[in-house]
Amino acid sequence: MSIYDTLNEQQKQGVFTVDGPVLLLAGAGSGKTRVLTHRIAYLIDEFGVQPWNIMAITFTNKAAGEMRERVNSIIGHGAEQVWVSTFHSTCVRILRRYIDRLGFDNNFTIYDTDDQKTVMKDICKRLQIDTKMLKERTLLSAISSAKDELISPVDYQLQAMGDYNKAKIAGVYHEYQAVLRKNNALDFDDLIVKAVELFKACPEVLESYQDRFRYIMVDEYQDTNTAQFELIRLLADKYRNLCVVGDDDQSIYKFRGANIRNILDFEKVYAEATVIKLEQNYRSSQNVLDAANAVIRNNVSRKDKALWTRKGEGSRIHFRQFDTAFEEAEYICDDVAKKKREGMSSYGECAILYRTNAQSRMLEERFVVQGIPYDVVGGTNFYSRREIKDMLAYLKTIDNGRDDVAVKRIINVPKRGIGATTIVRVQEYADMRNISFYDALREADQIMTIGKSAAKLAPFVTMIQTFRSKLEYYSLEELMKDVIETTGYVKELEESDDEDAEDRINNIDELISKIVSYQETHEEPNLSEFLEEVALVADIDRIEDDGNRVLLMTLHSAKGLEFPHVYLAGMEDGVFPSYMTITSDNPEDIEEERRLAYVGITRAKEDLTITYAKQRMLRGETQYNPISRFVKEIPEQLLDSRLPSVRSRDYTEYEEDSYERSHFKAKPFGMSYMSQYGAGTAEKSGDKEVSYRRTEAEQSVFSREGASGGYQRIFDKGVSAQSVKSKPKAIAVPKRTPAENRPFIAGGAAGSLSGVSGLSKGAPEAGTLNYGVGDRVRHIKYGEGTVTKMEKGPRDYQVTVVFDEAGQKIMYAAFAKLKKL
DNA sequence: TCCCACTTGGTTTTT
């Protein structure tokens, strides 16, 4: 009897095939972690591989921790010498040793998104970028995408030939990298990029790591991006013992640069690769699995596979709908309580999953009211709270004076009477002398332009220098407490009447306990290492698992986890799938969203509850969304309640009890748009915001009047959106048919949509189109034109029109609402 | 320089 006897045939193959490249296609719940851990055990115990020659890479620290624990439990000794780590920590470890070869200091700092934004803002100001045209966010995400693809600023510039915007971005990218280098800082993406650069620039370094990591395993391979793949490829290039494990159906990080081709084309890169499919699911009941399979089947680009289970049918999937998100939260919370009463052993068996972090709020409130222990994964990161960032900025400044961002953050916190003007002057001096901001501070008395303000800078510098000298004999805890004491930071909070001052103080206390626990768990605690650990924690890493808390998290965070009871909340088109993906013209986006649904469903072992709220407040506006298309893709016999079937033209009394505000910019003039209230067109309103209000009821009424493209009304310009109040009234309106029910998009941003985007599933019957090729038509936005082509798509007609003014446009008939002339 | 009140713009998911 060996530990391998419990594995099925495919799993055994995955464990025993240790030579050469291996692609393990592991469906949800098919025991891939088991295969990986047993494989490590096999390599060590049966194959005589030294533990330190094995590397296992995961995406989160939590996954790494779990893997380590499981390896420990099946192999007695040496397990701790297996390198189990995340991509980012791996790179940091390598870079801490060798990045000086790329001209950085080995004690570089790691910039988080906030720091990146600060840098970018500064650059935009200096380069006089019009941030109305090119937003900082856009710039940063362009740079991030470039890095994911290993495109350097120079490459970017070359690719930008002739493209004005791209060329501009290239310039910013270049400058951004220069600033980071000057500050001795790397952003998240750089960690990977620089490691690759290092390996390419220093073959001897690469080779030492190749010899070290003779057997490499990569978990969640479907989420790797091009840069990460290159890193792995380089490391594995000498011995080619590379085992990657993944599931193309669970690829949900395209927005982060994940390249699904990495998994789909693995066999092309490694022609000799062994491909093993794990298709038996050990996690979920038949019903859950059937539902998941039914949903994912709607994706076109995927490797074909058939997940099956020996588990019983299980209960049907619970589907519940509610009028409001409040009632939804109430139900979920009550249901959890009920399960506990009826014998569920701990709250930790339940997880509530949702699409966006914002959705946690209402659920949390209910859990608080009911007194049920819960934990929210993610949301506002502990380490991105203001007070924590301030404290860390002090530590960073003490650790690495070249980090200008950190220095500037704290130079006037608490207030020292050092204002923006002074900071600009110091920066100018620093630029002139080509030194860091902090070094400029040290020479403050040399800076002519700041005059008497120099006197205020000296104490700050002295303070930092003192901290540095104390670092010799201080523990980190002592240092932190000294910083708090000397700066008077907490004291200031205590004296302030700010209502969340108390929270902030508590957070600082929590930071201190984190420092203490860091010191306790590390042999040689040091400041740089602590800051680095802090920089690399993922939200999921931070959940303190006492096993008796309901977990609330996004679907993304839930990947890799499983629970006996899972709730998928907010299953509404516009929420999930998000309206971003619904309105996207890239069909791949909705597929990624569907994979997310697949991930969500397959988290459940036996009990899955799907909830829907007809009405939901999101971003300060009430939305009315139809049931998620993903729910509709689940065969009805798997659900325990039927989807509502609304008969068309079923008139009902509609009580309008709340008028909600919806504002949009009325430019460009004449633009058609969708809001949650239906389709509409902007009318002239001056250049100010106009207030647009309409109830669902009115929408129906007016579309019956046959206004093409909807109906328009502008309220008095002078009246601000918030102040308009209308009297509720009841109107008889037709209920929506399911088809009509679909094209609902959130308000706000959706105001900028031209009604043309492919939202429509509401296929018009061929006979209802009264125009054809050659006819003259009018479009609400583009004016008059001639129909040149009509093509029947799966859902709708695609109409090509050459407009007199706007040129050729291709649009869906249901949306274009063309009028024959 | 600081502080307040008010306006404005932005909103998915995350290592």
Add this chain to the structure above:
DNA sequence: CCAAGTGGGA
């Protein structure tokens, strides 16, 4: 809804 930005007054 919320965070960041603006502008006036102390």
